Amino acid sequence: MIRKIKGQLSQWFGGRFDLEKLKEPIKHQIEKPLPENVGWFHTLGSMSLFLFVSQVLTGILLLVYYRPTVGEAFESVKFIMTKAYMGWLYRQIHAWGANLMVIIVFLHMLRTFVTGSFKKPRELTWIFGVFLFVFTLVFGFTGYLLPWNQLAYWATTVGTEVAGAIPGVGEFIKLLLRGGANVGAETLSRFFVIHVIILPWTVFFMVLIHLVLVRFQGIATLDPVDSKEETKSKREVPFFPHHVTKEGIVFFILLGVLVTLSILHPFELGEKADPLQTPHGIKPEWYFLPMYQVLKYFPKLIGIFIVSLAPLFLFIWPFVDRTKERHPLKRPISIAFGILVVLSLLIFGMMGYLSESKRQFFGKTYEFDIYGVPHEIAQANNHNS
Numbered sequence: 001m002i003r004k005i006k007g008q009l010s011q012w013f014g015g016r017f018d019l020e021k022l023k024e025p026i027k028h029q030i031e032k033p034l035p036e037n038v039g040w041f042h043t044l045g046s047m048s049l050f051l052f053v054s055q056v057l058t059g060i061l062l063l064v065y066y067r068p069t070v071g072e073a074f075e076s077v078k079f080i081m082t083k084a085y086m087g088w089l090y091r092q093i094h095a096w097g098a099n100l101m102v103i104i105v106f107l108h109m110l111r112t113f114v115t116g117s118f119k120k121p122r123e124l125t126w127i128f129g130v131f132l133f134v135f136t137l138v139f140g141f142t143g144y145l146l147p148w149n150q151l152a153y154w155a156t157t158v159g160t161e162v163a164g165a166i167p168g169v170g171e172f173i174k175l176l177l178r179g180g181a182n183v184g185a186e187t188l189s190r191f192f193v194i195h196v197i198i199l200p201w202t203v204f205f206m207v208l209i210h211l212v213l214v215r216f217q218g219i220a221t222l223d224p225v226d227s228k229e230e231t232k233s234k235r236e237v238p239f240f241p242h243h244v245t246k247e248g249i250v251f252f253i254l255l256g257v258l259v260t261l262s263i264l265h266p267f268e269l270g271e272k273a274d275p276l277q278t279p280h281g282i283k284p285e286w287y288f289l290p291m292y293q294v295l296k297y298f299p300k301l302i303g304i305f306i307v308s309l310a311p312l313f314l315f316i317w318p319f320v321d322r323t324k325e326r327h328p329l330k331r332p333i334s335i336a337f338g339i340l341v342v343l344s345l346l347i348f349g350m351m352g353y354l355s356e357s358k359r360q361f362f363g364k365t366y367e368f369d370i371y372g373v374p375h376e377i378a379q380a381n382n383h384n385s
């Protein structure tokens with residue numbers, strides 16, 4: 001039956017298009033061999049792609065009931081979570097997907113950094129990648145406000161305030177984002193447009209260019225830049241079925257993780273935004289915590305200068321690390337630098353997470369100040385925040 005339909009389809013299309021011409025390039029792409037160093041870590045790129053597609057699909061479902069107005073946004077998300085058919089599931093998959101996407105895209109970036117894949121001739125693939133990473137974060141920042149709850153409202157107020165402190169252009173950026181003096185109806189519609197129209201299309205085309213570059217230039221080996229071995233690998237792994245099978249396996253694992261987290265640790269909606277009530281200890285999303293924490297230690301301008309250097313460094317990295325070696329063991333300085341950056345992100349992130357909260361460790365209660373420094377408090381006041 002399937003064979004019959006297949007035959008009829010190819011006859012129908014074959015009578016209208018020269019399918020023979022397409023067969024060869026498609027076969028070439030599918031059978032293209034990959035270098036022997038390609039393993040499980042090389043599935044992080046396709047995992048990022050899978051998460052992006054999942055975000056688009058669940059985002060479309062959310063759009064059916066979501067209303068981007070101050071009066072209706074919170075209630076519409078509540079409706080999705082409690083009444084819409086399977087609404088709770090696709091809202092949770094969307095929320096968890098956003099968080100996982102930040103982690104996976106970051107890990108993919110780390111993988112290409114460690115294996116020196118950003119070096120010649122793949123500098124542009126890296127630069128488009130950095131744009132994709134930044135846009136993934138902006139996706140998170142703009143999406144966070146859309147449920148119009150207290151946490152989101154105040155995190156956006158703080159976030160746009162930080163942008164406002166950039167010398168020269170800050171006030172303009174803040175006004176552009178907020179659409180007025182404060183976060184309000186204008187901000188919600190601006191974030192909505194950025195989140196559901198501007199970013200998805202921009203990321204779509206950027207991913208397309210990124211993937212075309214990857215396909216044209218092939219996956220990097222661990223051999224030095226411009227060496228003969230680079231173009232002719234010793235042992236090769238076929239893209240299909242070897243690598244595609246690995247991608248299929250991680251796809252199902254990721255899907256399982258998304259559904260499990262959605263069921264076991266659902267995101268709460270919290271309370272509706274109230275511009276007149278500032279909650280205690282407002283914090284941005286976890287992936288902005290390292291940056292937010294660094295800003296606390298320095299005077300405003302110096303802090304902004306330091307946190308702006310990070311993305312700038314990422315963009316120009318292929319032109320900074322110009323040695324020919326790709327193998328991580330032969331690039332001790334850049335790998336040490338990478339480890340230092342990852343450790344700083346973890347430490348500052350953790351300090352940001354603990355700051356302005358009370359926690360119990362080994363039976364003692366500590367109050368963490370805004371700098372994340374713990375102060376032990378008397379037993380009589382013991383209770384967790």
Ligand code: HEM
Pocket residue numbers: 041042043044045046048049052105106108109112115117118122125126127128129130132133207210211214218219220
């Ligand atoms: C939505 C985000 C992204 C998607 C969907 C994506 C997708 C992919 C895919 C499917 C591959 C080939 C397989 C692999 O190496 O894993 C790849 C390769 C690559 N990506 Fe990404 N990527 C994204 C973000 C990034 C970021 C943030 C960077 C770095 C800043 C980056 C840099 C690279 C580089 C340098 C390669 C070539 C790897 C090599 O030749 O070994 N990508 N990407």
